[in-house]
Each structure stands twice: as C-alpha cells, then as structure tokens.
Amino acid sequence: MQPKSSTTYSLSKSNHKWTKFKQSNLKVASYFKELGQYAKAQKIKGCSTILKISDDGRFKNNWRCKDPLCPVCNWRKSVRNRIQVHQLLATESQQFPDMTYLFLTLTVKNVVGEDLKSELEIMGAAVSRMFQYKVLKESTMGYIRTTEVTINHGEPVITYHPHMHLLIMANKRYFSKQHNFYQTNDQLSNLWCRALRWQGAEKLVVNMTNLQLKCNK
Template identity: 40%
Template sequence: MRKRVSYTHRTLPTLAILEFKRAHDIRGCGEVLRFRKIGDHLKLYQTWFCHKRLCPLCNWRKSMKNSSQLKQIIAEAVAREPKGRFLFLTLTVKNAHSAEELKVSLRALTKAFNKLTRYKKVTKNLLGYLRSTEITVNEQDGSYNQHLHVLL
C-alpha cells in the first residue's frame, strides 16, 4: 500500500529564504510510505527519509525519538535518586544580528555553561543535566535569539 504525503508547499518557501542548497532532497522526503497489515492495524514497515537538518518531517521524527528517550532517562533518574529534584533553567544572551555574531555568541554561551557546571557547589549538588540549544528568529529585525534550555 502506498500513501503520498505532500508538505512541500509549506516548506519550500522557508528553505528558499534560508538559501538551503539541498531543498530538492527535502522535497521527496517521506513521499513513499509502505504499510503492512498486522491484525487489525496498519504498521509502517518501509519508507525513505532525507535526514537533513532543516527538514520538518525528519525533525519531527527526531523530536519524537528524543522525547521517548528523555522519558526513559527521567524514569531511570527518578528510580536511582528518588529524593532528587528537577530544575528547568533557560539561559539566554543578547540577540545576534549576523551569522558570524551568532556563531561567536553560541560558543560563548556554551563555554559559560560548561564553566558553570564545573563550580564546586554546582558539581556537589548536581546529579546530571540535559541541555538543548534553541535559536529563534525575530521577524521584525531578522536577529537571532539564542538560548539554552537545561534540565538539571
């Protein structure tokens, strides 16, 4: 059984703005989905994805995988340290207005976070952390807002 999924009309303008060189790879991502009937349900058994960083379909699949893995990690952390507490920390810096400025700013942000985790009081009380970098674009002035989300 074949099912065609079309989402290119939404993604290609975004990719054109970003001047993404491999937009043609993303266009065909996940177009062919083959299912097998198992009992009363259909199960996806074969498909082809592009695995590109800016592909919305591949990023959605990656986020689903990461979410599942995070649930397992948190469950294991709670089992090992039942008295442990979680803290959600967001660290941000001033917006960057160019790609080079963004690169420098991200390096500084990462370096500062690594330095924070090496402080004696932090290492004494910290069981572990999960860090994620997020970059959003301000549509009014085109600047980049970079920040770290950290689960401590």
C-alpha cells in the first residue's frame, strides 16, 4: 500500500538522479499500459512518487514497487550494491594484501528476445567454467559478477546485447614477467570462447585496471 501522506523535500538535480530515473519509470509504466497490463502499469507508476529525505540526505520510508523492470528500483539497488562492494573490498584488502582487483567484461553477439534467457544461462555457466581453468584458477581468488542487457532498436528486429561485468580478485603479480599468471589477448579470448564452447573471438583490450573480452557467435 502506498503512503497516503508524508513530508516532501525539494531535490537538487546536482545531488540526486531521482528525476531522470522517475521519468524512465513513467515510460516503462506507459509501455505496460499499452500492453493492457493496467495493474502492473499502475504499480510501477506509483513507485517513489512521494519522497521523504532524512537530515543526512538519504531517502527514508519511501514506497517502492520492487518490480525488476522499474528504473527507480534498479537505480537504488545499484547504489546499495555499490556501497556493499566498497565495504567488502575494504575488508578483503586488509585480509589479503597480496591481491589486487581487475575489471573484466564478457560479451557475446546480440540476440533476439526469445533467446535472451537461454543466452544468459549459457554465459553464466561459461563464466563459472572459465574460472575453473588452471591458468585462471591459479592466478585469481574469486570474483563478483553482475549482468547488464542493453537494447538495440535497429531494424527490422529489436535485439538485446547481454554482457557480464566481473570484479576479479587476482594475484598482485598477475602482470609480472617473473610469473606465468598473465595471459595474452589471444589466450584470454580463447579461454572465453572455449568456456562458451564456441570458436573465434574479436580482439580485446587488456590493461591493469580494465579487461574487456568479447566472443562473437
């Protein structure tokens, strides 16, 4: 149930992104309305329509629809996850001073809507499989994975671009020439495509803070 009344506060555009995400929220609600899903549309539309901000600038006791397609809920979830990751990294850095962090992006070619779910399942299994390979298992300790899907509105069919972002805890000597941890671009590409059980890959850009790896089916 949505709150009947509350105290509202003005939000500075420089400090809050709520307005942008609320506008996207209303668009999503309108799409469901056009599809005839009126209850779902109304629920999403009512998300965070009244804001309460505490003295320290945080949102407080705001009604959220918690729909997985709601831009406002996804934004707030991403903020919460980011805070949790920062806290985790601070703790892990103290416990494992000999480890460093690398960012890895894994992608495949665009797929149509009917194939998106199965493609994400394939990618998820491939990531797990990839980090069981000896060359990565010996040089990494673990990772945090998130999934992102972007929409391509090109003609004649709308397609979706699934990709996975990984924050990897790796040995600090990963790039050292004195150890055999480091993998070349081609080697990493082969590992990703091997994990996907597919042949061929585009070139990838690799540096100490950003690993980008693509395999085009």
